[in-house]
Each structure stands twice: as structure tokens, then as C-alpha cells.
Amino acid sequence: MEILSFLLSLFTHTLLLNFSIFHFPSISAHRTNHGDFLRCLSRRINDFTVETRVIHTSKDSSFFSILNSSIQNPRFSVLETPKPVSIITPVQATDVQSTIICARLHGVHVRTRSGGHDYEGFSYIAKNRPFVVLDLRNLRSITLDVDNRTGWVQTGATLGELYYEIGKSSKSLAFPAGLFPTVGVGGQFAGGGYGTLMRKYGLAADNVIDAHIVDASGRFLDRQGMGEDLFWAIRGGGGSSFCVVLSWKIRLVEVPSTVTVFKVEKTSEKEAVSVINKWQYVADKVPDDLFIRAMLQRSNETAVYASFPGLYLGPVSYLLALMEEKFPELGLEIGDCREVSWIESVLWFVNEESIDDLRKRKRTSRSFKGKDDFIQKPIPRTAIRELWRRFYAPEARLAKIILTPFGGKMSEIAEYEIPFPHREGNVYEIQYLAYWKEEEDKNKTDTEKYMRWVKSVYDFMTPYVSDSPRGAYVNFRDIDLGIYGLGMNMKKTKYEVGKIWGVKYFKNNFDRLVDGAWKDTECRADLGWYFFNTDSPDKLMGTYNLRRGISPLQSELEALIWAMQCMIRHNKLVMVFQTDCSDVVKMVSKPEEWPAFSTLLDEVDRCKRRFTSFNIMHIPRTNNTKADKLAQSARDLPTDVYYVNSISPVWIPELL
Numbered sequence: 001m002e003i004l005s006f007l008l009s010l011f012t013h014t015l016l017l018n019f020s021i022f023h024f025p026s027i028s029a030h031r032t033n034h035g036d037f038l039r040c041l042s043r044r045i046n047d048f049t050v051e052t053r054v055i056h057t058s059k060d061s062s063f064f065s066i067l068n069s070s071i072q073n074p075r076f077s078v079l080e081t082p083k084p085v086s087i088i089t090p091v092q093a094t095d096v097q098s099t100i101i102c103a104r105l106h107g108v109h110v111r112t113r114s115g116g117h118d119y120e121g122f123s124y125i126a127k128n129r130p131f132v133v134l135d136l137r138n139l140r141s142i143t144l145d146v147d148n149r150t151g152w153v154q155t156g157a158t159l160g161e162l163y164y165e166i167g168k169s170s171k172s173l174a175f176p177a178g179l180f181p182t183v184g185v186g187g188q189f190a191g192g193g194y195g196t197l198m199r200k201y202g203l204a205a206d207n208v209i210d211a212h213i214v215d216a217s218g219r220f221l222d223r224q225g226m227g228e229d230l231f232w233a234i235r236g237g238g239g240s241s242f243c244v245v246l247s248w249k250i251r252l253v254e255v256p257s258t259v260t261v262f263k264v265e266k267t268s269e270k271e272a273v274s275v276i277n278k279w280q281y282v283a284d285k286v287p288d289d290l291f292i293r294a295m296l297q298r299s300n301e302t303a304v305y306a307s308f309p310g311l312y313l314g315p316v317s318y319l320l321a322l323m324e325e326k327f328p329e330l331g332l333e334i335g336d337c338r339e340v341s342w343i344e345s346v347l348w349f350v351n352e353e354s355i356d357d358l359r360k361r362k363r364t365s366r367s368f369k370g371k372d373d374f375i376q377k378p379i380p381r382t383a384i385r386e387l388w389r390r391f392y393a394p395e396a397r398l399a400k401i402i403l404t405p406f407g408g409k410m411s412e413i414a415e416y417e418i419p420f421p422h423r424e425g426n427v428y429e430i431q432y433l434a435y436w437k438e439e440e441d442k443n444k445t446d447t448e449k450y451m452r453w454v455k456s457v458y459d460f461m462t463p464y465v466s467d468s469p470r471g472a473y474v475n476f477r478d479i480d481l482g483i484y485g486l487g488m489n490m491k492k493t494k495y496e497v498g499k500i501w502g503v504k505y506f507k508n509n510f511d512r513l514v515d516g517a518w519k520d521t522e523c524r525a526d527l528g529w530y531f532f533n534t535d536s537p538d539k540l541m542g543t544y545n546l547r548r549g550i551s552p553l554q555s556e557l558e559a560l561i562w563a564m565q566c567m568i569r570h571n572k573l574v575m576v577f578q579t580d581c582s583d584v585v586k587m588v589s590k591p592e593e594w595p596a597f598s599t600l601l602d603e604v605d606r607c608k609r610r611f612t613s614f615n616i617m618h619i620p621r622t623n624n625t626k627a628d629k630l631a632q633s634a635r636d637l638p639t640d641v642y643y644v645n646s647i648s649p650v651w652i653p654e655l656l
């Protein structure tokens with residue numbers, strides 16, 4: 001007789017929720033779950049025509065074109081980059097729910113992608129584990145309620161598509177998000193989202209008033225359903241951290257029907273350094289209707305220049321008077337300015353001509369690496385001069401340094417209002433970006449020089465920027481700040497490791513993101529099972545820790561399903577399952593009496609039908625010591641565990 005005893009141990013220890021910032025490694029990944037995942041998904045979709053639109057495996061001819069079409073940092077298009085085993089492109093919310101439920105049941109990791117602009121490719125790369133990409137490109141509807149100045153935007157939409165709809169509907173409404181039209185609203189609002197209206201209205205995330213999400217258990221929830229703690233976390237806590245956001249409800253903001261865009265350029269080093277120096281003293285203090293950026297870059301092989309593009313929420317005459325008073329050193333003249341509508345200002349900032357261009361989904365051919373800092377007091381002229389000189393390096397040919405002014409509304413919102421903490425006290429944010437042509441990615445040593453350039457500028461800036469912690473913007477994700485991965489210090493807990501970079505992105509909000517609001521509901525479920533045959537020396541064992549379900553019984557059923565799947569995979573089809581949870585035995589025997597668990601019980605039933613003989617019985621916990629030890633061992637490890645083998649894991653050699 002073949003027997004498997006399994007045990008689930010639910011344990012309330014602090015869990016770092018973020019799938020992307022906190023990149024969970026697997027200790028052992030003997031997973032062949034992809035097939036089961038696909039079968040589960042296909043059963044749930046249950047419509048062949050829909051299925052072909054939604055599921056794309058690497059065997060499909062369209063697979064790579066879908067994958068690459070929104071890789072917006074081509075350095076991650078190269079062969080060595082880990083590829084997903086399939087891409088799921090949901091056409092309705094239930095497809096997202098099914099993806100999450102099936103992925104959870106079958107131990108498949110999910111990366112969610114909206115616009116694909118993640119600086120480090122986190123929406124389509126996962127190292128060391130099989131994963132699927134949940135690409136939201138088909139969920140992009142936008143509905144605006146101009147009278148109430150609100151709107152719902154699905155997270156597969158781009159900023160350009162949102163701006164297009166707003167521009168078409170009204171001349172006096174806008175939304176304060178980023179500048180670049182192909183960026184997705186899914187990733188951007190989840191990390192904050194700033195643009196030309198930030199000094200007047202704050203971040204995109206400051207203007208989100210409701211959301212629809214699918215949580216880790218596959219539930220569809222709105223703001224009321226998810227509760228204020230989760231709603232707080234998804235507005236700035238970083239994409240992919242807590243759930244899949246399906247749509248945001250946004251508050252539209254008022255803008256005058258005529259605004260003014262302008263740009264001034266300075267080509268002499270002396271003048272540029274002097275004007276940037278003055279900019280540092282005024283850009284965060286001028287009225288919040290005025291946004292002036294400063295940028296450094298090269299115009300050709302030899303020349304460097306500074307530019308000052310800006311937006312004023314009013315007519316040119318007011319702007320000129322204001323600049324004369326506050327910032328005459330810039331030398332703004334009427335010829336540098338253009339009166340336009342707000343939607344035209346959006347086009348102007350990205351050098352586009354027609355409003356239809358905002359809806360174009362283009363893939364970039366430039367690879368990049370970025371890092372950023374927050375500046376809390378003006379840096380000395382000598383430092384500005386050094387930044388200028390760094391552009392003479394050959395690898396700075398396409399580089400940019402961008403200074404974005406804070407102040408205004410950004411300083412009025414408290415640090416803890418949403419997870420984005422960089423508020424009062426920040427004069428500006430500075431980004432160091434190196435770009436290169438995609439073709440150069442073929443040779444890694446060629447591209448490393450660009451990375452080194454960015455790193456050296458970042459190192460040079462150390463004395464001048466925020467410290468304790470040295471702040472960073474989560475939307476400009478920087479893997480150098482730290483990441484979960486192989487080689488991490490196993491003596492430290494996930495919390496301790498994650499805190500190294502977590503406080504840089506979130507300052508004091510990090511603790512609330514990690515455990516404050518989550519302790520009670522988001523804990524680990526540690527599973528263990530031990531298989532033996534009464535007539536042979538055959539043995540197998542497994543241990544796995546996964547995010548705890550919404551109730552202990554849900555996790556108990558998930559433990560059973562996992563154990564059943566492992567047995568099916570090992571062709572052990574005449575089985576007696578033993579558990580110390582009597583409710584599981586009751587549920588499996590009379591599923592109709594447990595309607596709240598029907599989804600999982602259906603899955604149990606489907607698995608059951610694959611056994612030639614299936615029995616389940618209750619045993620006391622004292623008879624379940626091996627499974628107990630396996631489950632506990634998963635609990636004690638600081639990393640993700642997925643272990644199935646015939647020999648004991650190295651961390652519990654005494655098991656057999």
C-alpha cells in the first residue's frame with residue numbers, strides 16, 4: 001500500500017509581499033507544473049476561441065512577437081534573458097482571476113505586465129524559476145465622467161491612451177501622470193507617477209480614488225472590498241507587490257484652456273552651470289503653476305548643452321512676467337514659448353505632432369540603465385561643472401541627466417499619505433541615464449561601459465544627495481540597490497534583507513508595507529508531505545512554503561492538491577492520503593456541504609479522478625511527525641522553498 005501523510009503548518013511570521021522588489025529564489029525547483037497550469041486555465045476559460053486569444057505558449061508563432069513588443073528596455077531582449085514559459089493575455093477580469101488561481105494551485109510564478117517600461121525588466125523576467133507573463137494589453141478600456149471629473153482606466157492602457165481620451169473629452173481637464181505616452185498606467189500609478197503637473201496636483205497615485213484588483217487568492221475586489229490598508233499600499237508601493245490591479249478610478253484635475261510650453265538651451269559650460277545653479281534655488285519655490293525641468297546631454301560627438309523645458313498653467317504674458325521676477329537668469333523670451341492646450345503640451349514634451357500619435361504603441365530600440373537621487377539642498381557649482389564634464393566620456397554619447405523640481409503640492413502631501421515618501425524637504429530629483437543602441441547588446445562587455453558610467457556619476461554624487469537612507473524612486477527601479485537572489489545572506493531574514501533597499505524607496509513606509517497592515521492576513525503556509533510504501537523501500541518527500549490563503553481551510557486544501565499533484569507526477573496512482581485536519585477529510589467526502597470552497601474542491605475532484613484508487617483518512621498529529629518536520633523546515637528558512645525528492649533536504653538530514 002502506498003501512503004502519503006501531509007501536513008500544513010500555518011505560521012504568522014512577517015512576510016515581504018513584493019514579488020518584484022523582493023525577488024524570491026527557489027532552493028530547489030523540481031517543477032513541471034506548467035502543463036498542469038495550462039490545463040487548469042484552459043478548463044476555466046472553457047471556450048476554445050477565447051483560449052487561443054488568451055494563452056500563448058513558446059510553441060506558438062506569435063509568442064516572441066508578443067513578448068518582445070513591449071520590452072521597453074531592449075537589453076532584456078537578448079537570448080540570455082530568462083523567458084516565460086507562456087504569456088497570458090486576458091480579455092476579461094475572470095481570465096486574470098483564473099490565471100492567479102491556477103498559478104497558485106500549480107506553483108507557477110506570475111509576472112504582471114502593463115506597458116513593459118520597468119527599468120530592470122521585472123514585468124517580464126523572473127530568474128531561477130518557471131514563470132508566466134500576465135500581459136494586460138487587451139484590458140485597456142477608458143471611461144471618463146467629465147461632469148464628475150473622474151474616470152476608470154484599465155491597467156493595460158498606456159498614459160498616451162488616457163491622455164488621448166481626456167484631450168478628446170475636455171479642454172479644461174487633465175491628469176497628473178508621467179510624460180512618456182507608451183508607459184503603462186498599471187506599473188506607473190502603482191509606483192507613484194510624476195509629470196509636468198506634479199507641482200500643482202502631486203503624483204498620479206495621489207489622484208487615484210478607487211481600484212479594481214485581483215488579489216493573491218484570485219478574488220476580484222474594489223476599494224471597499226480590499227480595505228483601506230491594501231488600497232493605501234497599491235498607490236505607490238510598487239508594481240506587482242500586492243495584487244494585480246485591473247483598473248484605477250482617477251480624479252481628473254482642472255487646467256486652463258490655454259497653457260504655455262517653453263524651452264531654453266544653454267550651450268556654454270559657464271552659463272549652463274550658472275543657470276542650473278540658480279535653478280536649484282528657484283525651481284521648487286516658484287508658484288505651483290510653473291514646472292521647469294533642467295537637463296544635461298550631448299548635442300553631437302563633442303558638444304554638451306543644458307536645456308530647460310517647462311510648462312506654465314496660464315498665458316505667455318503671465319509666464320514672462322513671473323520669470324522676469326523669479327528667474328531672469330534663464331533669459332526666457334517670447335520666442336521660446338508657445339501657447340497651446342494641455343493635450344498639445346503633452347505632445348510638445350515628447351516631440352509628437354498629432355493627438356493620434358499618443359495612441360501608438362511603439363517599442364524603443366535604445367537600451368538604458370538609470371539611477372536616481374533626491375537632492376535636499378542645492379549642490380555646489382563645482383559638482384554641476386563636474387556633471388557637465390562627465391558628458392565628454394565616449395559612453396555618454398546618448399546619456400542624459402534630468403533634474404525634476406519638487407515643491408508645491410509635492411511638499412504639502414504628508415510622507416505617509418501613500419507609500420511614496422519623498423515629499424517636503426526635497427528640492428529636486430535627479431536621474432542619471434545612459435542609453436545605447438540595441439545592437440550593442442550583442443556584446444556584453446561593450447554595454448558594461450555604459451553601466452559603469454552611470455555608476456560612476458552616482459558614486460560621484462554621494463556627498464550631495466539624501467542619505468540615511470539615500471532615497472530612490474521605486475518607478476526608477478535599480479537592481480544595484482539590492483534584490484533577493486541566490487547568494488543572499490541566509491542568516492538574515494527576508495525582512496532584514498529587503499529593508500536594505502526597501503527603506504530607500506519607501507523610507508518609514510517600508511515597515512507598514514511589509515507587516516503593519518498585513519500581519520494578520522498575509523502569512524506563510526508551510527507544507528510538508530512524506531510518502532512511503534508499506535511493501536517497498538520507496539520514499540518521497542516534499543516541502544513548500546507559499547503565501548497563505550484567505551483562510552486556514554483554503555490552505556489545507558491547497559496543501560492536499562499540491563500533494564496529489566506530486567503523486568500524479570510520480571505516477572503513484574493507488575494512494576491513501578493521511579492528514580491531521582479532520583475538516584479536509586469531511587470536505588473531500590462531502591464537497592457539496594462546503595460551497596465556499598467549491599473552486600478548490602473542484603480541483604481536488606479533478607485530481608482525484610486521475611488516481612486508480614484514492615482514499616483519505618484522518619490521523620493524529622503525533623503520528624505525522626515526518627510531514628510535520630518537513631513543514632517546519634520550510635518555515636524556518638528565510639527564502640522560498642519548493643523541494644520534492646527521495647532524499648532528505650540538506651537542512652534536515654536527520655529526517656530519515
Ligand SMILES: Cc1cc2nc3c(=O)[nH]c(=O)nc-3n(C[C@H](O)[C@H](O)[C@H](O)COP(=O)(O)OP(=O)(O)OC[C@H]3O[C@@H](n4cnc5c(N)ncnc54)[C@H](O)[C@@H]3O)c2cc1C
Binds near residue numbers: 122177182195240
Ligand atoms: C521611457 C520611460 C519614461 C518614463 N517616464 C516617467 C515619468 O515621466 N514619470 C514617472 O513617474 N515615471 C516614468 N517612468 C518610469 C515608469 O513610470 C515605471 O517604469 C513604471 O513602472 C512603468 O510602468 P509600465 O506599466 O510601463 O511597466 P511594466 O514593466 O509593465 O510594469 C512595471 C512594474 O509594475 C508591475 N505592474 C504592471 N502592471 C501591473 C498591474 N496591473 N498590477 C500590478 N502590478 C503591475 C510590473 O509587474 C512591474 O513590476 C518612465 C520609464 C521609461 C522607460
